Amino acid sequence: MTEEQKYMQFEEYNRTTHRIGRSASVLMAVLLLGAPFMIGWHFGAMPDYGAVFRAYLAIGLVWMISSAAEFLLYFPMLGAGGSYMSFITGNIINLKLPCAINSRDLVGAKAGTAENEIISTISIAVSALVTIVILAIGVMILIPLQPVLQSPVLQPAFDNVVPALFGALAYKYYRGHLDIAIPPLLIMCVLFTFVPSLISSTSMMIIPSGAIAILLAWRKYKKNSGENS
Numbered sequence: 001m002t003e004e005q006k007y008m009q010f011e012e013y014n015r016t017t018h019r020i021g022r023s024a025s026v027l028m029a030v031l032l033l034g035a036p037f038m039i040g041w042h043f044g045a046m047p048d049y050g051a052v053f054r055a056y057l058a059i060g061l062v063w064m065i066s067s068a069a070e071f072l073l074y075f076p077m078l079g080a081g082g083s084y085m086s087f088i089t090g091n092i093i094n095l096k097l098p099c100a101i102n103s104r105d106l107v108g109a110k111a112g113t114a115e116n117e118i119i120s121t122i123s124i125a126v127s128a129l130v131t132i133v134i135l136a137i138g139v140m141i142l143i144p145l146q147p148v149l150q151s152p153v154l155q156p157a158f159d160n161v162v163p164a165l166f167g168a169l170a171y172k173y174y175r176g177h178l179d180i181a182i183p184p185l186l187i188m189c190v191l192f193t194f195v196p197s198l199i200s201s202t203s204m205m206i207i208p209s210g211a212i213a214i215l216l217a218w219r220k221y222k223k224n225s226g227e228n229s
Helices: 003-043 049-089 092-107 114-149 155-159 161-174 178-194 196-228
Strands: none
Touching: 003 049, 003 114, 049 092, 049 114, 049 196, 092 114, 092 161, 155 161, 161 178, 178 196
């Protein structure tokens, strides 16, 4: 197969992915938004639309900005197919993203390539299926395990699952680019220490911390380019 044929085949794959992904996203949005209103209509408990609109102005606008920032940050790593599945099934930052990055590193694929697109899509699909199976098993054995899960001894472990996961994942990238990773990490730690209220806006703080990392990476690139010229 020639390079042109491979390119055309991949473009057809992308078109199909976007067609299915958009349709699934619209369907999921309709179901997620429609189900509460259908239940409220059935039981005669419809909400006050004025209160809903005011609540949306207070919270929804902030999350729209955060969602746009997350999309711009995650899409290059997840690819088109992986992004559709991740945003539909959820658990991106603590499950889908680490799974996609680890799978990409195992096969040696680079971000933005066709290989990364395929590997990310497969890994996230498998992750979603495994999650469904684990959740189904968890629901069935939840009652027998309830005394264990509510044990005060194990509670600190459950509270630190996400930090432990991302600490281990981040170290691999930090050690190779300490000059880029450490400054935004320190700045955010200091900021959260002196302004604790920002902890509840972690998603929003991705934007300035990401901007700092991008600026540092750009300066490093320009410096290395000047030295090599």
